[in-house]
Amino acid sequence: xxxxxxxxxxxxxxxxxxxxxxxxxxxxxxxxxxxxxxxxxxxxxxxxxxxxxxxxxxxxxxxxxxxxxxxxxxxxxxxxxxxxxxxxxxxxxxxxxxxxxxxxxxxxxxxxxxxxxxxxxxxxxxxxxxxxxxxxxxxxxxxxxxxxxxx
Amino acid sequence: xxxxxxxxxxxxxxxxxxxxxxxxxxxxxxxxxxxxxxxxxxxxxxxxxxxxxxxxxxxxxxxxxxxxxxxxxxxxxxxxxxxxxxxxxxxxxxxxxxxxxxxxxxxxxxxxxxxxxxxxxxxxxxxxxxxxxxxxxxxxxxxxxxxxxxxxxxxxxxxxxxxxxxxxxxxxxxxxxxxxxxxxxxxxxxxxxxxxxxxxxxxxxxxxxxxxxxxxxxxxxxxxxxxxxxxxxxxxxxxxxxxxxxxxxxxxxxxxxxxxxxxxxxxxxxxxxxxxxxxxxxxxxxxxxxxxxxxxxxxxxxxxxxxxxxxxxxxxxxxxxxxxxxxxxxxxxxxxxxxxxxxxxxxxxxxxxxxxxxxxxxxxxxxxxxxxxxxxxxxxxxxxxxxxxxxxxxxxxxxxxxxxxxxxxxxxxxxxxxxxxxxxxxxxxxxxxxxxxxxxxx
Numbered sequence: 001x002x003x004x005x006x007x008x009x010x011x012x013x014x015x016x017x018x019x020x021x022x023x024x025x026x027x028x029x030x031x032x033x034x035x036x037x038x039x040x041x042x043x044x045x046x047x048x049x050x051x052x053x054x055x056x057x058x059x060x061x062x063x064x065x066x067x068x069x070x071x072x073x074x075x076x077x078x079x080x081x082x083x084x085x086x087x088x089x090x091x092x093x094x095x096x097x098x099x100x101x102x103x104x105x106x107x108x109x110x111x112x113x114x115x116x117x118x119x120x121x122x123x124x125x126x127x128x129x130x131x132x133x134x135x136x137x138x139x140x141x142x143x144x145x146x147x148x149x150x151x
Numbered sequence: 152x153x154x155x156x157x158x159x160x161x162x163x164x165x166x167x168x169x170x171x172x173x174x175x176x177x178x179x180x181x182x183x184x185x186x187x188x189x190x191x192x193x194x195x196x197x198x199x200x201x202x203x204x205x206x207x208x209x210x211x212x213x214x215x216x217x218x219x220x221x222x223x224x225x226x227x228x229x230x231x232x233x234x235x236x237x238x239x240x241x242x243x244x245x246x247x248x249x250x251x252x253x254x255x256x257x258x259x260x261x262x263x264x265x266x267x268x269x270x271x272x273x274x275x276x277x278x279x280x281x282x283x284x285x286x287x288x289x290x291x292x293x294x295x296x297x298x299x300x301x302x303x304x305x306x307x308x309x310x311x312x313x314x315x316x317x318x319x320x321x322x323x324x325x326x327x328x329x330x331x332x333x334x335x336x337x338x339x340x341x342x343x344x345x346x347x348x349x350x351x352x353x354x355x356x357x358x359x360x361x362x363x364x365x366x367x368x369x370x371x372x373x374x375x376x377x378x379x380x381x382x383x384x385x386x387x388x389x390x391x392x393x394x395x396x397x398x399x400x401x402x403x404x405x406x407x408x409x410x411x412x413x414x415x416x417x418x419x420x421x422x423x424x425x426x427x428x429x430x431x432x433x434x435x436x437x438x439x440x441x442x443x444x445x446x447x448x449x450x451x452x453x454x455x456x457x458x459x460x461x462x463x464x465x466x467x468x469x470x471x472x473x474x475x476x477x478x479x480x481x482x483x484x485x486x487x488x489x490x491x492x493x494x495x496x497x498x499x500x501x502x503x504x505x506x507x508x509x510x511x512x513x514x515x516x517x518x519x520x521x522x523x524x525x526x527x528x529x530x531x532x533x534x535x536x537x538x539x540x541x542x543x544x545x546x547x548x549x550x551x552x553x554x555x556x557x558x559x560x561x562x563x564x565x566x567x568x569x570x571x572x573x574x575x576x577x578x579x580x581x582x583x584x585x586x587x588x589x590x591x592x593x
Contacts, residue, residue, distance in 0.1 A: 064553055066228065067371070070367075073360070077278055
């Protein structure tokens with residue numbers, strides 16, 4: 001069982017210069033938590049995790065506080081607008097350049113193991129350095145019983 | 152100078168320079184330096200190990216264990232939020248009460264842990280109120296070092312001095328407590344004037360923001376908190392009475408740490424991970440490095456050199472105070488104090504020779520009592536000197552790191568404008584204190 005037989009080929013990706021609004025729209029509309037960043041020629045250069053995206057709208061010091069259960073709201077910070085961030089960041093500022101990736105002719109079991117090891121629901125699939133699809137834990141389920149595919 | 156003495160001196164000087172430049176971690180240098188002294192035959196291994204002061208190491212370990220549990224109870228956050236709510240969002244009151252809280256916690260526990268827990272909440276509250284955290288963070292740096300100076304356990308230099316001299320927890324509190332309180336009051340007063348513009352800005356409409364916070368939510372495990380407080384109480388009582396009970400401070404700290412480990416039912420692996428091993432090994436290596444200098448007689452020569460300049464204990468005390476303060480402002484005060492201790496011991500023995508034929512214990516006590524001003528000068532200089540620059544003490548470095556996550560980070564330049572003059576004032580106050588208490592009204 002090869003990854004290329006079960007992966008989804010109709011993935012969405014953004015360019016390195018994509019604005020935050022476009023990234024937000026992807027996360028909202030797709031329900032995914034990982035967004036691939038590709039260049040025009042299809043080369044995969046990074047991935048954006050939804051957590052890193054949201055983190056830029058939180059105060060920088062938030063992780064220094066052990067426990068924020070006591071907070072009701074962030075006071076003055078609640079009234080800040082996020083327009084500044086809009087001008088400060090594009091996709092390539094948020095993306096991770098070190099990420100998990102799988103080759104399309106690797107086995108589906110290897111994919112299942114990698115997804116488990118790295119605690120991710122989905123991972124981009126490449127041929128050389130070009131992105132060709134996405135493989136997810138859901139696709140692994142399909143592969144196990146060779147259920148009828150949607151693609 | 153013998154070849155042995157030259158070797159010991161060379162190793163010490165090179166190690167010291169490497170520690171100051173911070174290119175390699177200080178603990179790695181201390182371990183390697185100690186090992187080299189043995190390999191190059193300055194010290195036999197057994198003697199090298201004898202130089203390690205396990206009272207200091209034990210005291211640090213015990214306190215680290217105790218603190219690692221207390222840290223998790225949420226006690227610090229609880230008190231900080233409670234205090235913030237009481238201030239009703241008044242900037243000056245926040246600065247005042249957070250500083251006092253920081254000073255007391257630093258005196259009773261440890262100043263680095265205190266700022267690790269308080270500074271992030273300070274930043275949060277300042278930003279919630281739409282005021283700059285800058286003055287508050289400066290105040291907390293100053294308060295943590297002033298508070299730490301007040302007790303035997305507050306700051307590593309005091310732990311070293313207490314351990315080397317057998318001065319008790321109460322001695323430190325009685326001799327350093329009053330001057331620390333005065334320095335604290337003057338510093339707060341100075342901060343109120345220096346930051347009058349920033350502190351004058353009160354955004355009244357933001358005050359209700361603090362009322363939304365619920366401090367009871369940070370206490371996740373009430374039984375653990377109760378147990379921690381009981382053990383902490385007994386440990387503090389133990390420190391107060393350790394001299395009376397003929398117990399060393401390390402025994403008290405380890406008793407507290409050990410008791411809480413058992414009573415809290417906590418995971419031992421997790422607790423031991425929280426021990427700051429680099430600090431402990433730094434101390435151990437350092438003791439051997441200084442031991443090498445002691446063994447070859449360099450400190451003896453140095454002590455005679457100092458005494459040839461002046462044999463007046465009054466002048467010597469003030470010199471130690473100011474030199475320690477200036478050195479601690481720019482250098483790590485721990486190796487400085489570790490090297491100064493045997494030096495001061497030798498100076499005091501030469502100043503007060505055993506002419507009446509007292510036995511060793513009685514002479515030690517006599518010598519210690521006579522040289523009180525030397526020791527308190529060293530402690531005050533080393534602890535308060537740390538306030539001089541942003542790199543002067545570990546607590547400063549921690550807060551500076553946190554401040555990088557705010558809009559007004561503390562830098563070497565913008566800190567020194569406040570820290571250095573306030574440090575000089577604190578040392579001036581200490582000078583007056585030393586002169587009055589130990590020379591004019593003794």
